[in-house]
Amino acid sequence: MSLTPDQFAQRIKDYGLADPRAVDRVRSELGAGDVTLDSMIDAMQSAGIVSTLQTEKLVRGDRSGYFYGDYKVQYLIGAGTFARVYRAEREGNIFAVKVLRKRFRDEPKELEQFLREGRMGLKLRHPNIVSIYDVIPDVRNPFLVMEFVEGQTLRELVRIRGRLPADLSLSLISDISSALAHAASLGISHRDLKLSNVLISTEGKAKLVDFGLAALADRNNPEQIADCPNARAIDYAALERGSGVRKDDPRSDVFFAGNMLYHMLAGEPALSETRDRLARLNINRFIDIKPLTDYAPDVPGVANQIVQKAMRFDVNERYQSAAEMNVDVRKAITMLERGITGNVADDYHQPMAEHQDDDEIPSNEGEGYVVLLVESKIGLQNAIRDRLKARGYRVLIIQDPNRALARFATDDEQPADCVIFGAADLGVDAVDAYNRFAQDENTCNIPSILLIDRRQTSLIQAAMRGPKRKMLGLPLKVRELRQALSQLLVGVNRRPAGTY
Secondary structure, three states, rough: OOOOOOHHHHHHHHHHOOOHHHHHHHHOOOOOOOOOHHHHHHHHHOOOOOHHHHHHHHHHOOOOOOOOOOOOEEEEEOOOOOOEEEEEEEEOEEEEEEEEEEHHHHHHHHHHHHHHHHHHHHHOOOOOOEEEEEEEEOOOEEEEEOOOEEEEHHHHHHHHHHHOHHHHHHHHHHHHHHHHHHHHHHOOOOOOOOOOHEEEEEOOOOOOOOOOOOOOOOOOHHHHHHHOOOOOHHHHHHHHHOOOOOOOOOHHHHHHHHHHHHHHHHHHOOOOOOOOHHHHHHHHOOOOOOOOHHHHHOEEEEEEEHHHOOOOOOOOOOOOOHHHHHHHHHHHHHHHOOOOOOOOOHHHHHHHHHHHHHOOOOOOOOOOOOOEEEEEOOHHHHHHHHHHHOOOOOOEEEEEEHHHOOOOOOOOOOOOOEEEEEEEHHOOOOOOOOHHHHHOOOOOOOOEEEEOOOOHHHHHOOOOOOEEEEEEEEEEOHHHHHHHHHHHHHOOOOOOOOOO
16 A cells, blocks of 8 residues: 555654644645645655655554654665764754664674674774764663764775875874874774765864774683674784784784875875785785875875885884874975975985085996895985986986885896985885895896985884995085095996986
């Protein structure tokens, strides 16, 4: 039997969705003539009596799902593996109501973990964290009452706009890292960092949601974590196993915060996205990451540097906390506002500028020589390339040390007469490549230079010495680099003009 217009209006009153007098008033405004169901629905929705979601349920004859406690559901905001989130109203105020999916309500462990997330969220009060106001532990209908944020998710923003500008990306990651730092101060980590778990308000502020939901398994049992149906939980478990840290290490959140910044700047994720569990557990996903500049060649060095440090596979080279990361992000924002795009570290804002006075006059001393620079920092790349090109050298640049070594792996003519490895940002990766270059029989006779921060004492000690090896401290003096190249290239034949 089809639903009549008056039956529709009566259901609104019977289910307590609106004041009966308001329903009758809208009905009377339609007049006594022929009224269709569609016109009744349009009138009730236009008057704000019912929402689209409520209308669909009324037409189907559903008798439940209109209220969660005293909160009247208006419409669905989003749905995930474990829960649905609705916009709801109570006493004229708007909230978000997060409801555990029915299939998990009869599972005591899942129910308790859902409520645990809520209780955890009650402790978090921060402008960049979506607040949880109440936890309703009704076993038949458990739900969380949360702050409602008008806006969109970060995933939606990136999908619509593609690559985000560096200043906007850094502003959003500043909000995110600030939120993570606050949570960490209370002993709480997120463990489900992804673009869809960041809400962007209409004011342009980032707010984190879903603290603790990724840990839907016992963290004392790594197998349970890996089997957790939440894909990001598998990512966290794989990263922590592969890098040899305890479960729930706070530096794991730092890595995935870096992953989000990469995604914003590149418009593409750093980690290959797949639903395959074995592929997600493959540790190479976290190591073989495409350089950010392949997607965004114009990305400022200050932003690129933060991404690289946050996503170091070696946890000791990563930011040691979200708070430490936030400090560098805020510095980078200030530098971009001042027009500086080079490097966050104060010593390297303009890594060679202070020494231009000893190297202003061009010369042809480098003609016939090719130098390969292995360096990730855009500012230092540009500084070295410009100074050496002014001396006649041809300069090639590669960011990845392993890709640089691969260029020398064939029996073809060597691609460069000297290789410069920059370790200030690449750290142990640069030193390891520098040492391998000195040991391999194909490259041991090719000169190389290691540029290293004088404070990197352990790396300095690990670097190999030899007659064809030089180490230069940063900040770099042009005169020192020219002298080192001149000494190392003694006896190396210059390449004929037009062949390099």
